[in-house]
Amino acid sequence: MIEIKSVSKSFTKPNGGRVSILKQFSLNIKKGEIVTLFGPNGCGKSTLLSLLSGSVEPDRGKVILPWSEEAKGNIGFVFQNYGDVLHPWRTVRENLELPLEIHGGSTKEQREEQALQCLKNFGLDEHADKYVYQLSGGQHQLVTICQATVYNPELLLCDEPFSALDYTISRRLWLQLRNFLVKHDMSTMFVSHAIDEAIFLGDRVCVLSPRPGKILKDIKIPFGKERTLDMVNTPEFFAIRKEILSTFEEGRKKSA
Amino acid sequence: MNIITGIILPILLIALWHILTVTGFIDPLFLPTPESVMHTLIAGLSSGELIGHSNATLLRSIGGFMVASAVGVPIGLLIGRSKLLSQLMQPTIDFFRSVPASALFPLFLFMFGTGDTAKIAVVVYAAALITIVNTAYGAMQVRETRIRAAKVMGATSWDIFWKVIVPESFPGIFAGLRIALSLSFVIIIVTEMFIGTNVGLGYYIINAQMVYRVPEMYAGIALTGLIGYIANMGLLIIQKRVLHWVGR
Numbered sequence: 129m130i131e132i133k134s135v136s137k138s139f140t141k142p143n144g145g146r147v148s149i150l151k152q153f154s155l156n157i158k159k160g161e162i163v164t165l166f167g168p169n170g171c172g173k174s175t176l177l178s179l180l181s182g183s184v185e186p187d188r189g190k191v192i193l194p195w196s197e198e199a200k201g202n203i204g205f206v207f208q209n210y211g212d213v214l215h216p217w218r219t220v221r222e223n224l225e226l227p228l229e230i231h232g233g234s235t236k237e238q239r240e241e242q243a244l245q246c247l248k249n250f251g252l253d254e255h256a257d258k259y260v261y262q263l264s265g266g267q268h269q270l271v272t273i274c275q276a277t278v279y280n281p282e283l284l285l286c287d288e289p290f291s292a293l294d295y296t297i298s299r300r301l302w303l304q305l306r307n308f309l310v311k312h313d314m315s316t317m318f319v320s321h322a323i324d325e326a327i328f329l330g331d332r333v334c335v336l337s338p339r340p341g342k343i344l345k346d347i348k349i350p351f352g353k354e355r356t357l358d359m360v361n362t363p364e365f366f367a368i369r370k371e372i373l374s375t376f377e378e379g380r381k382k383s384a
Numbered sequence: 385m386n387i388i389t390g391i392i393l394p395i396l397l398i399a400l401w402h403i404l405t406v407t408g409f410i411d412p413l414f415l416p417t418p419e420s421v422m423h424t425l426i427a428g429l430s431s432g433e434l435i436g437h438s439n440a441t442l443l444r445s446i447g448g449f450m451v452a453s454a455v456g457v458p459i460g461l462l463i464g465r466s467k468l469l470s471q472l473m474q475p476t477i478d479f480f481r482s483v484p485a486s487a488l489f490p491l492f493l494f495m496f497g498t499g500d501t502a503k504i505a506v507v508v509y510a511a512a513l514i515t516i517v518n519t520a521y522g523a524m525q526v527r528e529t530r531i532r533a534a535k536v537m538g539a540t541s542w543d544i545f546w547k548v549i550v551p552e553s554f555p556g557i558f559a560g561l562r563i564a565l566s567l568s569f570v571i572i573i574v575t576e577m578f579i580g581t582n583v584g585l586g587y588y589i590i591n592a593q594m595v596y597r598v599p600e601m602y603a604g605i606a607l608t609g610l611i612g613y614i615a616n617m618g619l620l621i622i623q624k625r626v627l628h629w630v631g632r
């Protein structure tokens with residue numbers, strides 16, 4: 129289990145004052161569980177992922193991960209500013225080989241094979257030998273997802289990874305990503321501003337308040353592990369949608 | 385770059401040169417006809433005399449350039465990635481960057497004598513400075529997100545240096561090396577004019593000048609320009625292949 133234990137984080141404002149982003153924030157992710165975060169801009173979602181990835185230290189509280197600190201390749205991170213992640217001097221396939229090179233213990237052929245297999249899974253194999261600047265924005269974003277998952281991390285952090293994809297493709301990817309995560313029993317924290325996406329992908333949806341981000345409601349999504357796209361048209365889905373939206377609006381009104 | 389378009393201006397300049405000299409508008413003692421310069425150049429090349437001088441110059445300037453790159457690139461990377469180092473070095477570098485290398489000849493002569501070492505040392509000094517500045521600038525452009533992403537994947541500082549910082553600094557490194565190479569060539573020729581030697585294009589030009597062998601002087605100058613042009617073309621071709629991804 130991954131535990132965020134009453135973590136607080138604040139940043140220094142340009143004028144010298146402190147602004148509190150997260151205040152005594154706690155959240156657990158069970159092995160293989162997919163938790164989606166749904167909250168307003170600036171409430172601290174990206175900060176929360178950074179805390180989990182270890183690239184930001186909490187001011188107080190702690191993040192407990194079920195593996196040793198030196199262990200490599202346990203976390204995959206799809207960044208919100210995905211445009212600055214891939215290496216433009218590498219081809220798409222070579223970008224996927226990068227984490228494998230970093231982890232070591234594989235031959236060049238094995239890395240190529242693994243990268244190509246991952247691209248196939250996402251229907252991107254025809255772009256393997258292109259450079260990143262030869263991709264469309266959506267394909268670019270997909271490649272960053274491939275790069276973060278090619279090594280099957282224990283924990284996947286996704287910061288709005290489908291924001292540049294058209295509606296049809298993102299719906300196809302909800303299904304594909306969910307199947308992939310379930311198959312690999314990958315624990316996932318997924319930030320989304322698209323409510324249907326948050327519900328479809330999540331085993332739980334956490335609705336967050338405006339800054340400092342608190343969990344207003346932690347909603348279990350009762351659709352089981354295997355899901356189909358027509359689930360978004362069911363009355364249960366609508367009910368959850370309504371619950372999330374009213375919680376979200378209440379939170380906004382309270383902080384306004 | 386279109387070669388045909390690029391060649392129009394040189395042809396016009398040579399035509400103008402031809403008209404001005406053939407009509408006697410300019411005294412051949414200051415500027416001989418392009419035909420006589422060309423003739424002298426070809427004769428000098430086929431006798432091997434100019435080849436010998438060019439070789440000496442190229443050897444010295446490339447030697448100096450290589451030392452300068454070996455020193456300048458690592459220092460530039462360090463300065464570009466360390467706030468402390470850059471604050472420490474910036475004022476000194478900016479000071480010396482504004483001092484013409486030729487003004488420091490006496491100092492180099494004092495330290496390295498009058499042989500080739502002094503000449504190459506001047507080149508190393510000037511070329512290393514420009515390489516450091518451009519490399520540091522390139523290293524400052526590295527995207528923080530790329531470093532963060534590599535760290536999350538488990539990259540060590542060593543991985544990050546070689547897989548992220550060095551390639552991403554490459555545009556700056558390359559810009560520095562290009563300027564440094566042409567600077568090395570120019571400076572070595574100047575040192576050959578003023579620091580004792582009897583071989584090299586600089587020596588050839590200044591010697592011809594002093595004994596009023598004007599066509600030879602211009603042949604030396606023309607050859608210098610040609611070598612510089614070819615070297616730059618070569619670097620541009622490499623740049624197109626290696627840095628195809630920049631700015632896209």
Ligand SMILES: Nc1ncnc2c1ncn2[C@@H]1O[C@H](COP(=O)(O)OP(=O)(O)OP(=O)(O)O)[C@@H](O)[C@H]1O
Nearest residue numbers: 139140149168169170171172173174175176208339
């Ligand atoms: N390094 C930093 N220094 C100062 N302030 C920061 C820093 N990083 C984030 N912040 C501030 O913290 C707050 C939360 O930022 P964060 O990126 O976590 O929000 P978010 O919930 O991901 O928002 P969005 O939905 O817009 O992506 C914002 O107000 C932001 O301005």
Ligand SMILES: [Mg+2]
Nearest residue numbers: 173174208287
């Ligand atoms: Mg964010």
